[in-house]
Every structure is written in structure tokens, then in C-alpha cells.
Amino acid sequence: MKEAVYISGAPSAGPDLQELLGLVARGDQDAFAKVYDAVSGPVLGLVRSVLRDPAQSEEVAQEVLVEVWRTAPRFRASRGSAMNWVLTLAHRRAVDRVRSAEASAAREHRAALLDRTPAFDQVTEQVESRLEREQVRRCVRTLSELQRQSVTLAYYRGLTYREVSELLSVPLGTIKTRLRDGLIRLRDCLGVSA
Amino acid sequence: MSNAELHTLTGAYALHALPDTERVAFERHLRDCEACAVEVRELSETAARLGLAVADTPPRGLRDRVLREITTVRQESPSGIGRDRSGGAADRGDSTTGRGAGGTGQGGRRPRYALAACLAAAVGFGGIAAWQHRAAQDARQEARAAQQQNEQLAQVLAAPDAKASSGTMKGGAKGTVVVSQSENRAVFMASGMRQPPSGKVYQLWFDDRGTMRSAGLMNTPAASDAVLLDGPVDGASGIGITVEPAGGSAQPTSAPLALMNFPAA
Numbered sequence: 508m509k510e511a512v513y514i515s516g517a518p519s520a521g522p523d524l525q526e527l528l529g530l531v532a533r534g535d536q537d538a539f540a541k542v543y544d545a546v547s548g549p550v551l552g553l554v555r556s557v558l559r560d561p562a563q564s565e566e567v568a569q570e571v572l573v574e575v576w577r578t579a580p581r582f583r584a585s586r587g588s589a590m591n592w593v594l595t596l597a598h599r600r601a602v603d604r605v606r607s608a609e610a611s612a613a614r615e616h617r618a619a620l621l622d623r624t625p626a627f628d629q630v631t632e633q634v635e636s637r638l639e640r641e642q643v644r645r646c647v648r649t650l651s652e653l654q655r656q657s658v659t660l661a662y663y664r665g666l667t668y669r670e671v672s673e674l675l676s677v678p679l680g681t682i683k684t685r686l687r688d689g690l691i692r693l694r695d696c697l698g699v700s701a
Numbered sequence: 702m703s704n705a706e707l708h709t710l711t712g713a714y715a716l717h718a719l720p721d722t723e724r725v726a727f728e729r730h731l732r733d734c735e736a737c738a739v740e741v742r743e744l745s746e747t748a749a750r751l752g753l754a755v756a757d758t759p760p761r762g763l764r765d766r767v768l769r770e771i772t773t774v775r776q777e778s779p780s781g782i783g784r785d786r787s788g789g790a791a792d793r794g795d796s797t798t799g800r801g802a803g804g805t806g807q808g809g810r811r812p813r814y815a816l817a818a819c820l821a822a823a824v825g826f827g828g829i830a831a832w833q834h835r836a837a838q839d840a841r842q843e844a845r846a847a848q849q850q851n852e853q854l855a856q857v858l859a860a861p862d863a864k865a866s867s868g869t870m871k872g873g874a875k876g877t878v879v880v881s882q883s884e885n886r887a888v889f890m891a892s893g894m895r896q897p898p899s900g901k902v903y904q905l906w907f908d909d910r911g912t913m914r915s916a917g918l919m920n921t922p923a924a925s926d927a928v929l930l931d932g933p934v935d936g937a938s939g940i941g942i943t944v945e946p947a948g949g950s951a952q953p954t955s956a957p958l959a960l961m962n963f964p965a966a
């Protein structure tokens with residue numbers, strides 16, 4: 508006879524995120540709690556990958572989540588998925604914070620940027636586990652080395668393309684191109700369409 | 702900057718990797734360049750997938766703090782939509798994006814709804830696939846077996862031909878079945894399943910065109926579960942779930958809670 512499988516997990520969000528955001532836009536706090544349950548993990552993880560500092564990450568994640576509540580009436584499904592809307596906001600806030608927090612002088616300093624590469628490797632290691640992570644990891648592996656470095660430094664570390672160019676000692680135009688063709692390859696591999 | 706150069710900035714823009722001055726210039730370009738606007742949307746969705754891949758478990762206190770704080774925060778009115786730099790691509794003005802709604806540019810092609818996103822929506826992000834395999838004879842064997850099943854489960858979910866379909870079960874729980882023909886395996890995920898009655902278990906079945914073949918037991922389901930079904934999919938057309946006496950049955954002894962067909966290949 509087959510053995511029993513034991514399972515555990517957190518309470519789930521169930522309903523469609525987009526519908527929930529519609530309810531949130533009308534002031535529904537219960538719906539917001541469900542949205543929180545669905546997006547808080549990705550929001551915090553993303554902010555953390557950019558900011559590194561746990562306390563600061565939590566603070567920014569909280570700001571982002573409250574902003575989701577505040578600006579939900581502005582969400583338009585025709586412009587993209589609900590999760591994308593939330594994560595775009597989270598990434599933007601994290602990037603703003605990291606760019607303002609670090610003195611730009613220090614950030615532009617090559618040595619300071621190079622300091623950040625080991626942490627970047629940690630990020631790629633975090634990109635494992637199942638579901639989303641498995642698919643993303645599989646697709647990231649299809650990128651060229653320069654595409655992968657450019658995309659992950661920009662996204663997970665919040666570097667501008669100029670900083671990426673400096674860090675990798677690769678011309679600006681090349682980085683711009685790699686960011687674009689790297690993302691295009693990921694898009695095709697992940698089957699994303701708008 | 703020339704238009705030709707501007708067109709290449711879609712990737713950097715979607716990743717928020719443009720310095721402010723260039724971002725402003727590019728946003729101006731976006732209003733007049735449909736091709737870039739479409740590409741930015743797609744690349745922005747792609748970037749969000751990278752974000753989903755690093756999801757983390759928030760500390761308990763955060764939920765309380767956020768839910769408390771929103772009771773004091775006034776929401777924007779929908780009419781107050783302004784151009785806001787904060788959201789970048791997804792939050793951009795409506796000059797181009799509204800047109801996509803008819804799906805003309807995409808030839809009406811239904812997007813291959815990202816499997817993982819679909820699962821995430823169905824199951825919620827909390828503890829999607831935390832599960833253990835019990836009843837192995839010793840802890841090491843147990844760990845090895847669990848790891849193997851975990852890897853297989855992950856392999857099914859990540860398979861390029863993995864397809865998912867969702868449905869609502871009797872009692873309101875939501876179930877999602879994922880099947881990969883190349884792996885010849887299937888995964889079942891549920892959210893909101895209640896505990897089975899005392900002395901009973903949930904049993905999973907492959908539906909071999911009307912004949913039920915046992916695919917393992919599922920005990921004490923928590924809110925979100927992922928289970929690798931025992932055995933190969935082979936010719937099965939779908940799965941079923943029944944409530945059975947502890948230990949399971951050779952054949953279903955009760956009406957199914959759910960019968961779910963595999964999505965068409």
C-alpha cells in the first residue's frame with residue numbers, strides 16, 4: 508500500500524489576485540489581507556535581494572505593501588498582471604532606496620561595486636527551489652554569461668546599466684543590448700506575453 | 702539620443718536600470734513608439750518573474766503592522782490617476798497600453814499562462830510545496846525518499862511541457878493538477894482542503910478512462926499542498942480524489958470529491 512504523504516503550508520490566497528485588487532480598490536480590507544498573503548513573500552524577497560539589510564528591507568516592504576493599498580484604485584489590468592504591478596512597485600522602491608542610501612560617490616567607486624559581487628552570487632543561489640524558481644533557473648541557464656550577469660546585477664542588485672558596464676568593464680552599448688536581449692530570451696523561455 | 706538608440710533601452714527601462722535623465726527621455730519616446738511600449742510590457746512581466754523567484758517568508762509581525770497601518774491610510778481615488786514615476790513600466794500612462802486589450806497585436810493568441818504564476822494564484826504563496834514523506838523505515842531513508850520525490854516534483858513543475866488545470870472541489874477547496882507528458886508524472890496541489898474525517902484519508906487516483914488506479918494517499922492536508930502522484934501517468938486522462946478508510950483502498954469506495962481532466966496537450 509502507498510505511504511501517506513504529510514503536507515503542511517500556510518493559509519492560501521485562493522481567489523484571483525486581479526479580482527482581489529479590484530475589491531481592495533473599493534476599500535475592502537479583507538481582500539487586502541488576501542492580497543497581502545499572496546504578494547508579501549515575493550515583495551519582501553525582491554526588496555531583500557536589492558537592499559540586503561534585513562531591517563531596511565522589512566521597512567521598505569512595509570511601505571510598498573501599504574502603497575499597494577493606497578494606490579490600488581490606479582491598477583489597470585489592461586496594462587499588465589497584478590503581480591507585475593506590485594513587484595514593479597516593490598523593485599522601484601527598493602532601487603530608489605539603494606540609490607539614495609549609498610552615497611553616489613561610493614557607489615560609483617569601482618571597488619565598492621566590486622565588493623557587491625559575492626552577494627550577487629548569493630542571489631543566484633537563492634534562485635532555486637521549486638515552482639517559479641525552477642522555471643526561472645532553467646531559463647536563466649539559457650542566457651549567455653554576459654546576459655546573465657547584466658540582467659541579474661541590474662535587477663537583483665539594483666545597479667544602473669552604467670554601473671553594470673563599469674563593474675564588468677564592458678562598453679555601455681553592449682550592456683544595454685545584453686539587458687534587452689537577455690530579457691527577451693528569458694521572456695521567450697518563460698512564455699511571457701503581454 | 703537617436704531613436705535607434707532609444708529602441709535598445711527597453712530592457713534597461715524594464716529593469717529600472719536607467720538613470721533618471723535617460724528614463725525621462727525614454728518615457729517620452731515610449732508615448733510615441735508602440736513597438737517599444739509593447740516590448741516594455743513584456744520585459745517588465747519577465748522581470749517580475751525574476752522577482753517571484755526570490756520570494757521569501759515575511760516575519761509574522763509584518764502582516765499585523767501592515768494590516769493595522771492601512772486602516773489609517775486613505776486610498777487614492779481612481780479619478781486621481783496621474784502620471785507617476787514610481788511604478789515604471791507597469792504604471793506608465795495609458796497612451797499605448799489600453800489598446801492591447803483587444804489582443805489585436807497578438808493575433809488573439811491566448812498567452813501561455815505561466816504555469817508557476819497559475820499555480821501561485823491557485824495555491825497561494827505561503828507554503829506551496831512543503832511536504833514530507835512519512836512512514837519510511839528510518840530517518841535517513843525517509844530523507845532520501847523525500848528528497849527524491851521533491852526533486853521529481855520540482856522536475857514535473859519545471860518541465861517545458863508542464864500543463865496545469867484548476868477546479869473547485871466539493872466543499873469549496875481548490876485543486877490544481879499539473880501534468881508533464883515528457884516526465885510521465887503528475888502533481889496535485891490543493892488549497893483550502895479540510896482535514897479528512899477521523900479514521901479516513903484522502904486518496905488520489907489516476908483515471909484510466911474510467912478505471913481508477915491508486916496514485917497514493919494524502920493525509921492531513923494543510924491549506925496549501927503539493928503532492929507528486931505515485932506512479933506514471935501513462936494513458937490516464939485525469940485524476941480523482943476520494944475519501945477512504947485509513948490505509949487507503951484498492952478501489953474507490955466513495956464518490957469522488959473531484960475528478961479533474963488533464964489539460965489537453
Ligand SMILES: [Zn+2]
Nearest residue numbers: 707708734737
Ligand atoms: Zn522605440
